[in-house]
Amino acid sequence: MTIATTTTPLPVAAKPVPLAKRDSRTEPRLVRGLIIGFALTFLTVFVVLPLVLVFAQAFSKGVRFYLTSLADPEALAAIWLTLVTAVISVGLNLIFGVAAAWAIAKFEFRGKTFLVTLIDLPFSVSPVISGLVFVLLFGAQGFVGPWLMAHGIHILFAVPAIVLATTFVTFPFVARELIPLMQEQGSQEEEAAISLGARGWQTFVKVTLPNIKWGLLYGVLLCNARAMGEFGAVSVVSGHIRGETNTMPLLVEILYNEYQLVASFAIASLLALLALVTLIAKTILESQIEEGRPHSDD
Amino acid sequence: MTIEVRNIIKRFGGFTALDNVDLRVETGELLALLGPSGSGKTTLLRIIAGLDWPDAGSVSFDGEDALARGAGERHVGFVFQHYALFRHMSVFENVAFGLRVQPRAIRKSEAQIKARVKDLLDLVQLDWLADRYPSQLSGGQRQRIALARALAIEPRILLLDEPFGALDAKVRKELRKWLRTLHEEIHVTSIFVTHDQEEALEVANRVVVMDKGKIEQIGSPGDVYEEPATAFVHGFIGESIVLPVEIRDGRVRLGDRELNLDSRDARPGPSKLFIRRHDLAVGPSGAGALEGAVKHVRAFGPTQRADILLSAVGEGTLIEIDAPRDRDLKPGDIVSLQPRRYRIFAEGA
Numbered sequence: 001m002t003i004a005t006t007t008t009p010l011p012v013a014a015k016p017v018p019l020a021k022r023d024s025r026t027e028p029r030l031v032r033g034l035i036i037g038f039a040l041t042f043l044t045v046f047v048v049l050p051l052v053l054v055f056a057q058a059f060s061k062g063v064r065f066y067l068t069s070l071a072d073p074e075a076l077a078a079i080w081l082t083l084v085t086a087v088i089s090v091g092l093n094l095i096f097g098v099a100a101a102w103a104i105a106k107f108e109f110r111g112k113t114f115l116v117t118l119i120d121l122p123f124s125v126s127p128v129i130s131g132l133v134f135v136l137l138f139g140a141q142g143f144v145g146p147w148l149m150a151h152g153i154h155i156l157f158a159v160p161a162i163v164l165a166t167t168f169v170t171f172p173f174v175a176r177e178l179i180p181l182m183q184e185q186g187s188q189e190e191e192a193a194i195s196l197g198a199r200g201w202q203t204f205v206k207v208t209l210p211n212i213k214w215g216l217l218y219g220v221l222l223c224n225a226r227a228m229g230e231f232g233a234v235s236v237v238s239g240h241i242r243g244e245t246n247t248m249p250l251l252v253e254i255l256y257n258e259y260q261l262v263a264s265f266a267i268a269s270l271l272a273l274l275a276l277v278t279l280i281a282k283t284i285l286e287s288q289i290e291e292g293r294p295h296s297d298d
Numbered sequence: 299m300t301i302e303v304r305n306i307i308k309r310f311g312g313f314t315a316l317d318n319v320d321l322r323v324e325t326g327e328l329l330a331l332l333g334p335s336g337s338g339k340t341t342l343l344r345i346i347a348g349l350d351w352p353d354a355g356s357v358s359f360d361g362e363d364a365l366a367r368g369a370g371e372r373h374v375g376f377v378f379q380h381y382a383l384f385r386h387m388s389v390f391e392n393v394a395f396g397l398r399v400q401p402r403a404i405r406k407s408e409a410q411i412k413a414r415v416k417d418l419l420d421l422v423q424l425d426w427l428a429d430r431y432p433s434q435l436s437g438g439q440r441q442r443i444a445l446a447r448a449l450a451i452e453p454r455i456l457l458l459d460e461p462f463g464a465l466d467a468k469v470r471k472e473l474r475k476w477l478r479t480l481h482e483e484i485h486v487t488s489i490f491v492t493h494d495q496e497e498a499l500e501v502a503n504r505v506v507v508m509d510k511g512k513i514e515q516i517g518s519p520g521d522v523y524e525e526p527a528t529a530f531v532h533g534f535i536g537e538s539i540v541l542p543v544e545i546r547d548g549r550v551r552l553g554d555r556e557l558n559l560d561s562r563d564a565r566p567g568p569s570k571l572f573i574r575r576h577d578l579a580v581g582p583s584g585a586g587a588l589e590g591a592v593k594h595v596r597a598f599g600p601t602q603r604a605d606i607l608l609s610a611v612g613e614g615t616l617i618e619i620d621a622p623r624d625r626d627l628k629p630g631d632i633v634s635l636q637p638r639r640y641r642i643f644a645e646g647a
Contacts, residue, residue, distance in 0.1 A: 188380065188382035189382050189383075189385070191349050191369075191376075191382065192376065192378060192382040193384075193395065193399070194349075194368075194369050194370050195347055195349065195369045195370065195374060196370070196395055196396035196399065196447070196448075196450070196451055197370040197371075197399055197400060198370065199370065199399070202399050206384075206395070210384075211386060
């Protein structure tokens with residue numbers, strides 16, 4: 001196809017049929033154009049346009065107003081809470097995720113299939129339900145709620161519940177990314193390291209971790225994106241205390257409902273920016289993971 | 299370093315991988331564990347290395363209990379079937395790994411590590427690959443790097459799991475010769491696992507033939523080939539013709555025909571007659587123990603190969619024999635076959 005269209009045609013007597021037309025594997029130009037055009041239109045209307053609108057709205061009253069909106073104490077508190085929540089829940093899921101993936105990929109034990117299913121649970125449950133679970137657990141009428149209240153420990157409608165709900169919802173990301181990768185890599189390299197005298201920790205740091213690092217980063221990236229963007233579960237457990245238990249997504253909704261459109265979109269633009277950064281990082285990581293896969297002749 | 303394995307039993311779920319195995323390996327030996335897949339040979343190797351643990355039995359190195367030590371403390375070099383090179387490390391770092399993970403107190407200096415790795419890469423003749431990564435190496439090169447890495451820790455025992463299994467035929471032949479030369483040079487007690495009889499017979503000083511978790515025979519390559527101890531060994535090593543016979547009153551019977559063969563004190567009852575393909579003398583009809591019609595003749599190399607339909611065995615059994623080129627054989631000829639050497643094993647032995 002490229003030969004026929006891009007190089008200067010050789011002087012030939014009869015007008016040659018372009019290769020592309022004779023190649024039955026490619027569609028006629030018109031069909032191709034239609035399909036590509038349709039896909040592009042769809043993408044523009046449903047993805048690009050909303051994204052552009054977010055930024056357009058955010059800056060509709062100028063950069064100064066945009067910055068003022070972000071510097072509002074309530075906004076700063078929400079940004080801070082979102083960051084803290086993300087750091088803690090990503091950190092926890094990093095540890096849990098590696099441990100779970102390690103157990104599933106490298107050992108045989110009873111109930112393994114059940115554990116794999118359990119890891120997927122947060123994906124299959126509606127985030128609202130995930131939040132409600134914690135309300136039922138820690139609420140005033142809940143399982144351990146009264147006991148906690150009697151001891152002056154605040155979990156529900158406070159930061160701990162937000163962290164717990166976020167951790168729950170984002171649990172599968174790291175584990176799900178690592179399990180197939182570790183299963184594919186097997187445990188021979190670890191066995192080799194051990195037989196060469198490496199202790200458990202050395203084996204993990206020098207052999208296992210380098211082999212899974214790109215997959216791990218990928219899982220962390222997705223986990224982080226979801227942790228910062230989580231709305232449903234956090235909304236249920238947060239209590240919406242202004243300046244205290246509002247994360248960025250919650251604040252976006254509150255401001256929007258109060259007709260503070262520009263302020264609302266200013267915060268939303270930060271989340272959109274996070275999405276874009278995530279997307280780019282994800283693309284880079286995917287190519288790195290591909291390189292780390294075992295070669296077919298191994 | 300001698301290795302003594304006693305009464306080892308290993309089960310995986312309901313499958314018995316090793317069933318009461320005893321084995322003694324002498325210092326400086328190059329021993330082959332030979333058997334079909336599922337015979338337990340790799341499991342035995344992994345137990346000696348400390349990568350698997352037996353359900354019962356003992357393993358000792360020079361009389362010292364090896365099971366009391368973990369894999370890392372046994373000073374065993376292990377070469378994995380698929381090499382298991384550390385894919386994110388250069389060849390140099392792969393070989394240096396065992397030296398770098400040593401406890402700080404006995405760890406060598408960087409200069410010493412460098413010198414040692416260089417020596418090892420020289421030994422496997424791949425010093426020019428030090429900066430490459432495993433994915434950039436050929437199969438044979440990976441195999442040699444895996445060996446250099448295992449040797450880096452100055453192992454008292456070298457264990458190799460199907461060392462040539464994943465290589466193509468030509469490289470495999472070269473590496474075999476090379477491994478034997480290397481063993482003569484470093485002389486460390488070595489065991490390798492293989493399912494390839496040619497490999498075992500050509501490389502090892504002693505061959506252990508295994509089947510279904512049991513040791514069938516231990517002997518020199520000559521012994522296991524010439525004097526197979528069991529029907530399994532005869533059938534597994536070398537190519538054999540196997541005929542179902544019956545021993546009755548000290549006579550060997552094939553179908554309704556009595557063969558002119560000495561039963562050699564074989565127990566009465568259904569048995570199997572084993573003959574090597576080249577151990578059958580072809581003669582004119584009526585001159586030998588077996589009779590048959592020539593069906594096909596294929597001549598190549600120093601011998602010719604003929605398919606012969608034996609009479610007297612029910613519907614007739616087709617066997618393949620090797621005969622000298624000068625022996626004139628044509629399809630349709632009726633010939634006699636006289637075993638020069640043969641063995642009889644009772645059914646189920």
